Amino acid sequence: MSNQQDIYAAGSENRPPILNKDNYIPLSSRIIRYARSRPNGKMIIDSIENGPYVRRMIATPGEPDLLVLVLESFHEQTDEELTENDIKRMDADDQAIQTILLGLPEDIYAIVDSCETAKKIWERV
Template sequence: PEPGDPNREVPVNETFHVQTDDELTENELKQLEADDQAIQTILLGLPEDIYAVVDSCETAQEIWLRVQ
């Protein structure tokens, strides 16, 4: 598949239990915040057509793998 292909398979670790902030360590909370910032940075630099493809991604890694 080509970069930006919405059908491109992206391996992402699945989470079966969504943790609350109270269940996360300080380092995990910092990682989540850093990931949120990375997502925003990546999304700001994408053309609109590619943005539409990755808008539903949940992690910066997932977005990055799709647009490579």
């Protein structure tokens, strides 16, 4: 029969393992394995290790009829210009944050609460 600490360390299919300050190295490995088992697992891990999806800058053709010749300009990718894969990546960024935060005790959660990306949370923990 396992005790409560063993249950926290193991996690479950629906919840990542919980961080115990004495077992960070094994826990980090367990969280990565848990993330890998989720839908979009590779994208979740990529978000944790490399940071969130960054919208691309899209070139807009210039307007040759203007007084001052403008060859082209750039704008940040809009929601309408996102591909299905871009949207999955953005969802994976949110899932990565949630995966890490669910495994943190309240005192550590309070320390990383201001971090906006999974990568920053991961580095801080």
